[in-house]
Amino acid sequence: MRHTLSVLVENTPGALSRITGLFSGRGFNIESLCVAATLDPTLSTLTLVTYGDDFIIEQIIKQLNRLVDVYKVIDVTEGEFVEREMALIKVKAEAETRAEVLRMCDIFRCKVVDVSSKTYTVEVTGPKSKLKAVIELLTPIGIKEITRTGTIAMIREKKTV
Amino acid sequence: MAKMTGKDMVVEALKREGVEVIFGFPGGAIIDINDALEKDGTIKFVLVRHEQGATHAADGYARASGKVGVCLVTSGPGATNTVTGIATAYMDSIPMVVMTGQVPTALIGNDAFQEVDIVGITRPCTKHNFLVKDVKDLPMILKEAFYIARSGRPGPVLIDLPKDVQNGKAEFNYPDEIHLRSYNPVFEPHIKQVRRAYRLIKKARKPVIYAGGGVIIAGAHNELRALAESTQTPVTMTLMGLGAFPGTHRLSLNMLGMHGSYCANMAMANSDLIIAVGARFDDRVTGKIEAFATKAKIVHMDIDPTSIQKNVKVDVPIVGDCRIALEKLVEAVREDSVTAEEWSERHRGWLEQLDAWNKRHPLHYKQESGVIKPQYVIEKLYEMTKGKAIITTEVGQNQMWAAQFYKFDEPRTLLSSGGLGTMGYGFPAAIGAQMAFPDKLVVDIAGDGSIQMNIQEMATAMEQRLPIKIIILNNQFLGMVRQWQELFYDRRYAATKFEMTPDFVKIAEAYGATGFRATKPEEVDDVLAKGLETDGPVVMEFAIAREEGVFPMVPAGKATTEMLLV
Numbered sequence: 001m002r003h004t005l006s007v008l009v010e011n012t013p014g015a016l017s018r019i020t021g022l023f024s025g026r027g028f029n030i031e032s033l034c035v036a037a038t039l040d041p042t043l044s045t046l047t048l049v050t051y052g053d054d055f056i057i058e059q060i061i062k063q064l065n066r067l068v069d070v071y072k073v074i075d076v077t078e079g080e081f082v083e084r085e086m087a088l089i090k091v092k093a094e095a096e097t098r099a100e101v102l103r104m105c106d107i108f109r110c111k112v113v114d115v116s117s118k119t120y121t122v123e124v125t126g127p128k129s130k131l132k133a134v135i136e137l138l139t140p141i142g143i144k145e146i147t148r149t150g151t152i153a154m155i156r157e158k159k160t161v
Numbered sequence: 162m163a164k165m166t167g168k169d170m171v172v173e174a175l176k177r178e179g180v181e182v183i184f185g186f187p188g189g190a191i192i193d194i195n196d197a198l199e200k201d202g203t204i205k206f207v208l209v210r211h212e213q214g215a216t217h218a219a220d221g222y223a224r225a226s227g228k229v230g231v232c233l234v235t236s237g238p239g240a241t242n243t244v245t246g247i248a249t250a251y252m253d254s255i256p257m258v259v260m261t262g263q264v265p266t267a268l269i270g271n272d273a274f275q276e277v278d279i280v281g282i283t284r285p286c287t288k289h290n291f292l293v294k295d296v297k298d299l300p301m302i303l304k305e306a307f308y309i310a311r312s313g314r315p316g317p318v319l320i321d322l323p324k325d326v327q328n329g330k331a332e333f334n335y336p337d338e339i340h341l342r343s344y345n346p347v348f349e350p351h352i353k354q355v356r357r358a359y360r361l362i363k364k365a366r367k368p369v370i371y372a373g374g375g376v377i378i379a380g381a382h383n384e385l386r387a388l389a390e391s392t393q394t395p396v397t398m399t400l401m402g403l404g405a406f407p408g409t410h411r412l413s414l415n416m417l418g419m420h421g422s423y424c425a426n427m428a429m430a431n432s433d434l435i436i437a438v439g440a441r442f443d444d445r446v447t448g449k450i451e452a453f454a455t456k457a458k459i460v461h462m463d464i465d466p467t468s469i470q471k472n473v474k475v476d477v478p479i480v481g482d483c484r485i486a487l488e489k490l491v492e493a494v495r496e497d498s499v500t501a502e503e504w505s506e507r508h509r510g511w512l513e514q515l516d517a518w519n520k521r522h523p524l525h526y527k528q529e530s531g532v533i534k535p536q537y538v539i540e541k542l543y544e545m546t547k548g549k550a551i552i553t554t555e556v557g558q559n560q561m562w563a564a565q566f567y568k569f570d571e572p573r574t575l576l577s578s579g580g581l582g583t584m585g586y587g588f589p590a591a592i593g594a595q596m597a598f599p600d601k602l603v604v605d606i607a608g609d610g611s612i613q614m615n616i617q618e619m620a621t622a623m624e625q626r627l628p629i630k631i632i633i634l635n636n637q638f639l640g641m642v643r644q645w646q647e648l649f650y651d652r653r654y655a656a657t658k659f660e661m662t663p664d665f666v667k668i669a670e671a672y673g674a675t676g677f678r679a680t681k682p683e684e685v686d687d688v689l690a691k692g693l694e695t696d697g698p699v700v701m702e703f704a705i706a707r708e709e710g711v712f713p714m715v716p717a718g719k720a721t722t723e724m725l726l727v
Contacts, residue, residue, distance in 0.1 A: 010343050013292070018284055025285050056642070062467040068289040068309060071343040 002031070003057050004083060004153045005066055007046040008072040011037065015069040019046065022067065028052065028060050032085075032150030043071060043111040045153045080156040086125045088113070088150045089135065101141060107135050119144060131147035164330040167195035167296045167322070174303035177335060182222065182596050183207065184215040190262030191274060193327045195233070196431015198256065201311065207596060207625060215588040216246020217615070221253050222589025224576045225551055226597040227380070227597040229310050229328035230255070235262040237275030241282065248286040249318045252580025253401060254378060256315035258306050258704055259287075261700050265325040266294055280321050288316030296511025306337050314465040315378060335389070346464060350481030350489060356462040358477045359493040363678045365434035365458075367511045368394045371417065371446075371512040374401030374579065375463060375483050382406065384487035385438060391494045395515055397425040400564055401579040407679075408568035409548075410612040414515065415524065416519050419715045420561045423522035424712075426721040428515055429454050437638070438681020439483045442472040443580070444717075451718035462486045506564050520589060522713070522726055524565050533682050533707040535559070535634045539566035541689055542604065542632065550602040550605045551594050553577065553587040555611030557641035559634050559709040564605040585614025588631060595627040602693070609635040610661050610717060619672040622698045624655040628691055636664050636709065645712045648725070669700035676700040 009015045016035060023030050030045065031049040038045050050060060057075070064073045076083075095100045101120050105112060105158075114121035124134045128151065136141070171194050175183070182205045209215040212234045230250075234243055240261040250257045262379050264273040280292045287307050291302045299322075307317040362368060376385050382405050389396050389412050396406040397414040406413055414529045417425035440446070443638030447453040452493045461469050462479040469478045479486050511693060526536040533605065539562050542550075548568055553576040554560040560577055569575050576594060591605040605612075612633050622629050624669055636643075636706070639657040658663040666676030675695050679688040685703065692701040713724040 014280065014284065014290075017281070021285050059467065059471060064469050066465065068341070068344045 001053070001057070002051045002077070003048065004076045004081070005050065005061070005064070006047045006074040006076050006109060006153060007048060008043050009037070009046055009148050010069040011042050011044045012069055018067050018069060019064065022063055023024060023050075026063065028056065028156065031091060034150040035154050046151070049151050059105070073157070076153045077153055081126050081142075081153050082153055082156060083153040084125055085128055085131055085151045086123065087131050087135070087148050089122045089124065089138060089143055090119050090145040091122060091138050094118055101138070104134070104137055105138060110134065130138070162332045162334075166197075167299050167327040167329050167331075168193045170299050170333050171322070171327070172197045172201045172204070172298075172722045173333060173387060174300065174335060175231065178229065178307045180229070181539050183187070183233050183367065184209055184218040184222070184593065185233035186212050186235070186239060188239045188262060188275070190236035190324050191233060191239070191322070193324065194260070194262070203218055206233075207592070207621065208620050209236040211615065212242035212617045214592070215581075215586070216243045216257070216393045216617050217249065217589035218248045218593035218596070218618075219257050219259075220246060220586075221251075221553060221593030221596065222257050222427065222597045223257055223547050223593070224590070225573055225594035227573065228256075228597070228689050229255040229307060230258070230593065232259040234259070234277070234679065235275065237277050237635040239275075240277055240279035241588050244282060245284065245321065245581075249578050249583045249586060250317040250579045251286045251288065253374060253578065254315050255317065256310040257317040258310050258320045259317060261319060261321050263292070263321045263323040263325075264606075266323045267325070269323065275384055279319065283319050286317075290319040290321070292321045293323065293326045296326045296332040298424075299326065299331070300333050300335045300444065301339075304336060305341065308339055308341075308714060309344065313344075339420075343490055346484060347374075347480050348464070348482045350462070350479045350486040352489065354479045355489045357488060358479060359468060359497075361458055361460060361477060361495070361496075362432055362436070362490075363395075363499070366507065367426045367432045367435040368392070368508070368517060369414070370394050370396040370436050370438055371399075371406045371429065371437045372396055372402040373438065373440025375400045375691070376405035379439060379483040380462070381438070381484035381487050382572045384484055387491045388487055388494070391491060391504070393508045394436070394514065395428060397421070397428060399443070399446055400577060400581070401558075402440060402577045403564060404569035404572045407570040409570055414519075416564050418694050418721070419448070420565065420711050420713065420716070421711050422519070422524055422722055423726065424489055424515055424519040425716065426724060427518045429457070429694040430720075430722045435459045436488050437463075439463060440494050443674060444472075446714045447472060448719055448721040448723075452722070466519060482492070487695055511585060523703055526709075529706065531682070532600070533679060533685055533686070535562050535681070535703070535705045537605065538634065538685055538705070539563055540691070541568045541685060543646055545689055545693060546602060546604070549606045550574070551576065552593060553591040553596065553603065553605045554585045555587040555605070555607045556582045556713050557608050557611060558644065558709075559606050559608040559611065559638070561641075562634070564713075588612060588616050588629075589615050591631075592622055592625070593628055595629055596625070597615045597712060604630045604632060606632050607634070608640060609633055609637060609659065609665070610639045612695060613663075616668065619668070619698065623673050627698065628696060629698050631698070631700045633665050633700060634705050635662065635665070636705050636707045638644040638707060640709075641711070643708070647708065649716065665700050665702040670700070672698075674698040676702065678702045678704070680704040
């Protein structure tokens, strides 16, 4: 099963390498990885998407916790959460397709962030499924290049009724 | 506060951590610290002949004494030579601090002379490591290094010290205690889990305690014995656990696993409750995992949560210090109303069954006339030393025969590379152990293959006047691999036969030590007696039966009940 882990680590040189080294050394999978500072500049958040059965996920969480630099590991997927990813897609946009690309952007609430005579660069944000849909629909038109940020996630705040 | 140089900080920190001896080898990038140590004059520096020897010596020192072993080496090749020793200590959870010199910070990354990214190289085989970039951080890093090395599940920590940091100046604030927000090993076990474990113990009719190196590290041998005796539960030990429970005790089943006793493996396979203490269900212990202890519930105590539920499913995990966990478990036994007679009565049938298995296939070997049996050498050594020696081993057949035929009654008396299986470990480890206990008898049990991997340390032993006794079981083979070839590769002895072995007696003599050799069975007792009596380092070489095997044996990947017997 796919799990999204939110890992708080000490913002020290080598911390990221310890974590990626742990995954490669122990044969765990990483689907995506995203790192940035938190409000506290001495800590970074690392959002990591991985997959495996319960046994493996338990080991991954324990092994991460064992690293001296790791402050906290949260399996975001355990409860309610929001998950987002962003992609920049450079798509062919010539005479006959220019309007269609814009229409598609409109439907998916994407933004055009760069324009040339032959391409549009489209910014799309959303859960993985939305990115997948946009990419599938733009593929026949002709995607020239694509970069993605990897997933970031956050636990939903408990709502009182 | 007056400012201090980095090199003086190192010396001062080592003194405050109670370090008495350092093993190492100098070089351009560490010369300043060697100089500072020499000027200070409090800490003994043992100059080895190869940096790998330094790490194993520090490791042996740590295993024998329970203190942190310390190494000091230079950058580049000095640092890379420590890697095997660091990995050895890491696999067996040995507290060690390794300090490496490094090129000046301005040159790092420039492929400078003797530069290597040792922090990158050792990241997966240290508990933690540091590159010190600013001398201001040095006191805190030194403190953290020792704290991390010895606390929780111990392990090696490496500190990389650039030359300009060693000579830079800053204030020296060295705290007595520290707290790290991201590193909080759990010591106190959950009492509810202990109670759940006790309920299983009470229900069990065929329980067995499976003790590992964690018992020795935690100093939990007395508590372990109390649990075994009060509940009349038999104890089997891993290689790392030997000595955690007296090998001569009525309830001891000796070692389990690939070369464990028939009785121990049968006990695990048939038990209804396994109480694992500071052990990690390694593949050499479980054999084929699907067939392992299928009838047993499992209680697993370990300070490292990653060890639990890694290889087998556990019914009652207890995370915490083994000594405290066992103490609480013993309390639970005492608070209950079950009397000693009742415990005996409950486990009588089981203990009788174990005894029957032990009688059917005890650890044994066939004596043959005209050839020296290695097992006999070890048995004799045990007899002559009255089981009181500190034994180090190399890796391979010598290690397994030592584990099977020397009975270890005390913790920290068998020093052996278990997890990594490092040939060449035993002799330098003996140097470390002898440094820790100058008055104890320290014996390295070696093979003719392993001893050659760090034989250069003979010079260190001589220089330090360490009266280590080395037993070389010489079969002119890399015996353990040869045994596998005999059993599973149609006796094709690929790359295991030594066409040339040196004259070990002459080697001893060349270093100024004493050498004895036995080639016939009737010479064994005499060589051992003379060797043990002689002052200074002694090599005792025994020309053993060339194709003697280690048995019982569970072939790799088979169930532990599928043992090959003699």
